[in-house]
Amino acid sequence: MIALDHISKIFNKGMQNEVIALQDISLQIQEGEFVVMIGSNGSGKTTLLNCIAGAIKPSSGSIVINGNKVNALPEYKRSQWVARVFQNPNNGTAPDLSILDNFRLAALRTQHKGLRIGTHARFKKEVAEKVATLGMGLENKLSQNMGNLSGGQRQALTLLMSVMDETHILLLDEPTAALDPKSAALILNLAEKLNRDLRMITLLVTHNIKDAHRYGNRIIQMQEGKIKRDLSKKEKEALTVAGMYDWFG
Amino acid sequence: MSAFYLSALQLALCLGPMALGIYISMKVFNIPDITTDGSYTLGAVVTAILLTGHWPLYAILPVCILSGALAGICTGLIHTKLKIDALLAGILVMTGLYSINLILLGRSNVPLINLPGIFSISIFSNDTYNQLLVAVIIVLILSVLLRYVLKTDFGIAMRATGNNPVMTQSLGINNDRIKILGLALANGLTALSGFLVAQYQNFTDVNMGIGIVITGLGSVLIADALREWLQVRHIGLQIALVLAGSIIFQAVLACTLALGIDPNLLKFVTAVFVLLIVAIPRISRALQKKE
Numbered sequence: 001m002i003a004l005d006h007i008s009k010i011f012n013k014g015m016q017n018e019v020i021a022l023q024d025i026s027l028q029i030q031e032g033e034f035v036v037m038i039g040s041n042g043s044g045k046t047t048l049l050n051c052i053a054g055a056i057k058p059s060s061g062s063i064v065i066n067g068n069k070v071n072a073l074p075e076y077k078r079s080q081w082v083a084r085v086f087q088n089p090n091n092g093t094a095p096d097l098s099i100l101d102n103f104r105l106a107a108l109r110t111q112h113k114g115l116r117i118g119t120h121a122r123f124k125k126e127v128a129e130k131v132a133t134l135g136m137g138l139e140n141k142l143s144q145n146m147g148n149l150s151g152g153q154r155q156a157l158t159l160l161m162s163v164m165d166e167t168h169i170l171l172l173d174e175p176t177a178a179l180d181p182k183s184a185a186l187i188l189n190l191a192e193k194l195n196r197d198l199r200m201i202t203l204l205v206t207h208n209i210k211d212a213h214r215y216g217n218r219i220i221q222m223q224e225g226k227i228k229r230d231l232s233k234k235e236k237e238a239l240t241v242a243g244m245y246d247w248f249g
Numbered sequence: 250m251s252a253f254y255l256s257a258l259q260l261a262l263c264l265g266p267m268a269l270g271i272y273i274s275m276k277v278f279n280i281p282d283i284t285t286d287g288s289y290t291l292g293a294v295v296t297a298i299l300l301t302g303h304w305p306l307y308a309i310l311p312v313c314i315l316s317g318a319l320a321g322i323c324t325g326l327i328h329t330k331l332k333i334d335a336l337l338a339g340i341l342v343m344t345g346l347y348s349i350n351l352i353l354l355g356r357s358n359v360p361l362i363n364l365p366g367i368f369s370i371s372i373f374s375n376d377t378y379n380q381l382l383v384a385v386i387i388v389l390i391l392s393v394l395l396r397y398v399l400k401t402d403f404g405i406a407m408r409a410t411g412n413n414p415v416m417t418q419s420l421g422i423n424n425d426r427i428k429i430l431g432l433a434l435a436n437g438l439t440a441l442s443g444f445l446v447a448q449y450q451n452f453t454d455v456n457m458g459i460g461i462v463i464t465g466l467g468s469v470l471i472a473d474a475l476r477e478w479l480q481v482r483h484i485g486l487q488i489a490l491v492l493a494g495s496i497i498f499q500a501v502l503a504c505t506l507a508l509g510i511d512p513n514l515l516k517f518v519t520a521v522f523v524l525l526i527v528a529i530p531r532i533s534r535a536l537q538k539k540e
Contacts, residue, residue: 055418
């Protein structure tokens with residue numbers, strides 16, 4: 001479970017260019033929930049995601065993940081619970097490393113990276129089986145460098161990599177923003193499947209209202225650093241795409 | 250091959266570990282580390298002190314590597330903990346090491362003639378062949394070890410940190426710690442070159458490291474050009490190319506001397522050569538674009 005208690009974030013506090021990104025956000029997300037976050041640019045969605053991941057520290061308030069207060073933990077330590085898929089497909093993978101090497105690191109997200117060679121035949125087979133589920137034909141190209149793949153392929157692999165090790169929370173920060181519609185649908189369907197199969201908390205930030213309407217079982221609208229709407233599964237099901245567009249008046 | 254060129258080959262092999270160290274800092278971690286000038290001399294200084302103190306070689310070697318690693322750790326700590334640019338951190342440590350090396354050595358130059366060193370074996374009747382054999386064996390062992398390390402989970406983490414630190418942070422890797430360890434490894438290798446070159450030339454000079462980073466850099470840049478040209482991705486081959494780069498670099502310098510160019514111009518020639526290695530591929534790419 002994630003529990004955010006009175007989270008605020010102020011950038012450049014006391015300076016002329018002070019920005020209040022988050023204002024007194026309190027929120028609880030339970031295991032298995034697929035929360036879709038929408039909001040205009042600058043509404044605080046990505047800042048909130050970054051606060052949960054540990055990429056930035058909130059100015060005040062507390063963040064509790066699975067009963068652990070994590071405010072003081074850096075991003076690499078929070079990765080024992082949190083996996084991320086970034087907006088930019090280039091951020092989620094190491095381009096000069098092979099697909100297999102990238103998956104090896106992902107598989108060790110919560111473990112020690114020691115002086116042993118882990119990319120053996122058994123591991124390769126395991127990765128090939130997982131990659132084959134994407135239907136992209138990449139299972140036979142595991143020694144190919146990530147940098148040679150398209151944005152959609154990289155994003156799909158990043159999503160698979162995020163569940164190679166035990167994952168409690170999956171943060172998806174506009175993962176389809178740079179993708180064509182077909183790749184975008186593949187990524188979001190995969191995210192939905194993983195959420196359903198693995199019962200992990202999934203938090204999707206998107207600007208696409210149709211996707212926000214279609215995916216997830218809870219929706220949060222952010223505005224000027226605050227939560228404007230927080231609708232449950234039942235309330236979300238009653239929404240229409242046209243009605244959601246009206247939220248942005 | 251004449252003794253002159255064999256000697257250049259031996260020097261290239263002795264400088265191979267340093268080139269591999271620069272490969273780690275520059276190509277694996279994407280860090281321009283110029284601690285090299287100081288850690289290379291430090292390795293030679295520690296060798297001189299311990300050899301003249303009649304320490305056994307098996308004890309001198311690890312102390313030497315550790316001393317270089319310590320210099321790398323200092324640069325890494327300054328860079329990661331104080332958030333100082335890696336280039337400046339390297340300059341600071343290198344500058345500090347100059348005084349430390351001078352104090353440790355006690356004077357600017359210590360001869361190591363007639364001391365039993367790593368090259369004191371006699372399998373062949375020709376000393377140059379004996380020394381070459383030792384250098385080849387050391388470089389081979391080192392290459393195999395380095396290839397292994399870079400293929401391990403730790404090695405993948407190192408390579409990924411240099412390639413995409415945003416990703417590694419989100420995959421549970423402490424980027425700061427791994428950079429410090431990487432710089433320790435790189436400078437440990439550099440100190441090993443100091444250890445070898447001091448015994449190859451039979452003296453340690455406190456100024457012997459000045460500008461040596463350019464030699465290592467040149468070797469890595471040659472390797473990089475060859476890697477791109479030959480489309481090499483295999484780690485073992487990349488390591489071999491770095492060593493080949495070191496040999497090509499020394500061969501060019503040897504040819505320059507053989508042509509009768511004033512030895513005082515050697516550093517200048519080195520700088521021009523490195524400039525050419527960097528510039529030619531760029532000019533060639535620019536011309537291709539124009540076409």
